[in-house]
Amino acid sequence: MAAESPSARSWLLLRDLAKLGPRRSGTEGGAQALAWLDQTLGQEGLAVRREAFLAPSRTLYWGPVVSALPLVVLAVAQLRFPHLIGALAPFLMWLLLVPLVGELLALPINLDLILPRRITYNLDAPVTGEGEGEIVLVAHHDTQWSSWLFHPRLGLRLRWYFLLAYLGLFGVPVLSSVVAFNPRPLPMALLTACTVLLAAISASLAVAALTGQDVVGANDNGSGVACAIALAGRARAAVESGEWPRDGARLRLLLTGGEEVGARGMLHWLKSQRPEPASVVFVNLDNVAGGGLRYLRSEGMALPLRYSPALIRLAERLAEESPADLSVGRTLLLPTDMMWTSAQGYAAITFIGQGPDGAIPNYHWPTDTAENISPPHLGEVEDTLFRYLAALWREAAASKENASA
Numbered sequence: 001m002a003a004e005s006p007s008a009r010s011w012l013l014l015r016d017l018a019k020l021g022p023r024r025s026g027t028e029g030g031a032q033a034l035a036w037l038d039q040t041l042g043q044e045g046l047a048v049r050r051e052a053f054l055a056p057s058r059t060l061y062w063g064p065v066v067s068a069l070p071l072v073v074l075a076v077a078q079l080r081f082p083h084l085i086g087a088l089a090p091f092l093m094w095l096l097l098v099p100l101v102g103e104l105l106a107l108p109i110n111l112d113l114i115l116p117r118r119i120t121y122n123l124d125a126p127v128t129g130e131g132e133g134e135i136v137l138v139a140h141h142d143t144q145w146s147s148w149l150f151h152p153r154l155g156l157r158l159r160w161y162f163l164l165a166y167l168g169l170f171g172v173p174v175l176s177s178v179v180a181f182n183p184r185p186l187p188m189a190l191l192t193a194c195t196v197l198l199a200a201i202s203a204s205l206a207v208a209a210l211t212g213q214d215v216v217g218a219n220d221n222g223s224g225v226a227c228a229i230a231l232a233g234r235a236r237a238a239v240e241s242g243e244w245p246r247d248g249a250r251l252r253l254l255l256t257g258g259e260e261v262g263a264r265g266m267l268h269w270l271k272s273q274r275p276e277p278a279s280v281v282f283v284n285l286d287n288v289a290g291g292g293l294r295y296l297r298s299e300g301m302a303l304p305l306r307y308s309p310a311l312i313r314l315a316e317r318l319a320e321e322s323p324a325d326l327s328v329g330r331t332l333l334l335p336t337d338m339m340w341t342s343a344q345g346y347a348a349i350t351f352i353g354q355g356p357d358g359a360i361p362n363y364h365w366p367t368d369t370a371e372n373i374s375p376p377h378l379g380e381v382e383d384t385l386f387r388y389l390a391a392l393w394r395e396a397a398a399s400k401e402n403a404s405a
Helices: 008-018 028-043 059-080 088-096 098-104 155-181 185-211 218-240 264-273 309-321 338-343 375-404
Strands: 049-056 117-128 134-140 250-256 280-286 292-295 347-354
Touching: 008 028, 008 218, 008 375, 028 117, 028 218, 049 059, 049 264, 059 088, 059 098, 059 155, 059 185, 088 098, 088 155, 117 218, 117 264, 134 218, 134 375, 155 185, 218 250, 218 280, 218 375, 250 264, 264 338, 280 338, 280 375, 292 309, 292 375, 309 347, 309 375, 338 347, 347 375
Parallel strands: 134 250, 134 280, 280 347
Antiparallel strands: 049 117, 117 250, 292 347
């Protein structure tokens, strides 16, 4: 009987994880997935550490809604009594927007201040290597809440929806500031229109939060988790066989929770571990089984956060060698775990699967099931990612030799 291909491992892991169903952070499904991951990593011979933290729920929906409602109330009061309220309304509006602005800019002051939180977990395990420096292989294990926002027919047009939401959220306090010092008909009419827009967007988000559903998340991010575990096994085998030097850079596996609610797992891990930026690099796997495999150069919801130039150059070289297996991707609408690493000055890169138009197939939709993932394609993705890890490992070893020469 033929030996099992190394890259078949990722498909078997993905299939078994997908059978567990949705695993949104803080839910019973999430707890079952964590138990399965604990068991699976233990069978791989890894010493797993659970790290508990608190994360909000459905930040994508309730964050803007909770931020917007007091703005609407204040704007209506100001329009009704412009001379009585004066500058108090815009002052309170800008103050109330601080958590949302912090969320958008990847700052420590964020939506945790205004949203209820529940407990969830990271899983962290050293894999192999005994030398200086560390490669952290990251994949989030939680799933997102699906709603009409992510209907496949909307596709990338969802960007326009969020642009309108931001126009309302920031247009209302701007126009309120104008009205406070110039309560004339035109500024008040513009404030009225912007307030109506913000109220409509908030209502639509509330409906999406109340009428949506959980999804299996086979691609997002069962594929990243499966590939990360399979790659960890292949790295251990490479070190044990002598293919990779045992005294090379350490490899750590980090499966984060709370990524779908503002990457809270990664934020907590950085706070608790406090790794030195000069000694660690992050390789993030997210939605890798849908579309062609891409590497990203940056991310960020409000401001672009650049990834590590060195990690990008390594991906570019791999893409030049095998352009059918890897190419540069388009910037995402929503953030990944690497938002926090990049914002705090760590070297990071994300690999993701995208279609020709930059869309992620079955993204946050009920069709994100194992049946819609190609096992051969997932195997090819795993092989490409292993080549990247091997190149990163060799480059780290070369840097160490040059430093000691």
